[in-house]
Amino acid sequence: MIYTEEMRASQARVEATRSIRLSETLPRFTAEEKDVLLKQFHPDYHEDGFTRLSVGPNKGDQVPSELAVLLQGQSRMDEADVDVDHIQFETDVLVIGGGGAGAAAAIEAARHGAKVLMVTKLRLGDANTGMAEGGIQAADKEHDSPAAHYLDAMGGGHYKNIPELLSELVLRGPEAIQWLSSLGVLFDKERDGAMVTTHGGGTSYKRMHACGDYTGAEIMRVLRDEVRNAGVDVIEYSPAVELLLDGDGQAAGAVLYDFDTKEYHIVRAKSVILAAGGAGRLHYQGFPTSNHYGSTADGLVMAYRAGVPLLYAGAIQYHPTGAAYPPQIYGALVTEKVRSLDAMLVNKDGDAFLHPLETRDVVAAAIIRECQERNKGVYALHGQAVWLDTPMVDILHGEGTMEKRLPAMIHMYEKFGIDIRKQPILVYPTLHYQNGGICIGAKSETKIPGLYAAGEDVGGIHGKNRLMGNSLLDIIVFGRIAGTEAAAYSEQAHPGKGNLDHVRRFDEERAAAGITEKVLSPKLLPDYTHNRGTRG
């Protein structure tokens, strides 16, 4: 009874068309149809949402306005009284970020014998990784191949993926699954041990491995446990706020800000790994987000200020199916796995309007068109939304399928009186993933010697649009590479005294460009007090 009268009337139409739709297969869009759809309706093409950068290595590039303010923001170091020579912590490898990429990096670096310090803004494991529900791709089934995986990702990414990075991703994919299995991650398997795999949007073979719909949560809690076992020192609630470089421009550590004591601390390190995550909490163009509380682009800001260029920072992923109702879960992720299991997207009249397994950017744009141009959505909280016809899953695959494969989704909705096995749910795109980020090479290295990056703060692997299941894969593949490389580098590195000269240089550039805004960055946390950001 939680749905409004209008919703219930529309729900009845969805139920009336369901039996016909069960045997209906919609054609996929042609390349031309997709181009037109994206240009008209994808938020990345919405010029008003973007600002051209006037300072830094990407000067002249357009990025989301909320990100531009931070990339060109003011450093905390300008006003804080920080003595960079007063060193509180010394380590071989400093890992900035306690999510999946940071954890994978820390584990590998420790296994290679390095002394590892992980610093994280919130708790170890607080990251988007744990909220990834649907799965992780890897070409390990008989008829599938790394080349097929490569082609799928390249087409989905609009042919903008960096070949050297994508080849690492696909060729190391099966090994990443094996590594996770060896740590004890509980993948869904058939009786004979074969992995249960499904399609994701834009895949040509069923290569989505999953742990129910807790895939990321399962991976994250195992990695967190292993970080603790591996003897890695972890400092929580202490985000890095600035990198330190030595006189030759090599990585030399970082400045931390302790949330509890409000003090700054200096870490001296021989190599540094930036794995600070995404940016969903910046709420580009007013979108809600499926992201973790800490996703505020801190890694991008720190790298940019140190002179590291970004790649495709204007390419943002809006997950097509964010919860549009009820208000308590507004913007939360409804996993793509629901569509992998053949649930259709349906408008207010009960008509399906696209093949459910198009790539995410295309599906998001099609939903926005259905609501904004065609007026075929159902009014939800802040505008129209469309139905995801979840009961189709059990009808097509047998009763009990959802309970086994989508327990988190059932649990998320049942708390608010909606049984998704019996009732469809209302969805609308939600800000989900930063496709672009820090420029790296195939060894996870940046242009600064000794500075590595991995995870969502990196750009290029996924081109301009990531496929489902490729981010859980990239955090493992590149997290491990970064950990291994940073450990090896630290063995022969002797960085000089760390300094903040790059911050001063950036300040001068800001002044010369006439930027007088006092917005502090990295942002660290969103500001939701007194009902701000209630649509997030």
Add this chain to the structure above:
Amino acid sequence: MKMVTVYLLGKMFSVPEDLTIMRAMEYSGFRLVRGCGCRSGFCGACAVVYRLKGQTETHSALACQTKVEDGMCVGRLESFPIKKMEYDMEDLPVAGNVVGQLYPEIYNCIHCNACTRNCPQGIQVMKYIALAQKGDYAGCAKESFRCVCCNICAASCPAKISHGPVGLLARRLMGKYIAKKSRHLEDRVKAIQEGKYIADVQRLMEADDDELRRLYEGRTIEK
């Protein structure tokens, strides 16, 4: 909008009735640092304890997943200290009951069922502890699978059991040692190490955009 009166960390506030406890704190002016994580019920950061008006009993919940009620009195549980043993996964005996050896306090369970009653995920916590006592890792793994490690169970346990790490170790043993190996995975990793798939990928790396587009649009999709 109907407003309700709530007491957050001891202070009285009036908040809209459809807010979660977490949003109610923010609505009232709290800038959250601790006790806030994924905001979607997956991370276990926001465990709270509350008492309703006129009731003796206390309840536990995730603040991001629970609506406020009139007269609700909310305190926090975040950073509850738990016992987590350190171990080398490569060197754990599956035979015998290593979970029981590392966490012998599981045998002190007095069957009060407070853990199960308080679990915000609706997990049969006491049951999975009983399975762990018997060394039934598969059963323990299955029953504990939806755990988000909020530690509400541990906070309510008179026998001082840290349930979360017990379930986690059982699941890791299950995933690593007991679940059947995936032959296709091992074969594929070996084949890649032998260099079998590299040339195909390299051909694609060298292909121009037109060629990639042609291959992509023409690829067959597995039914």
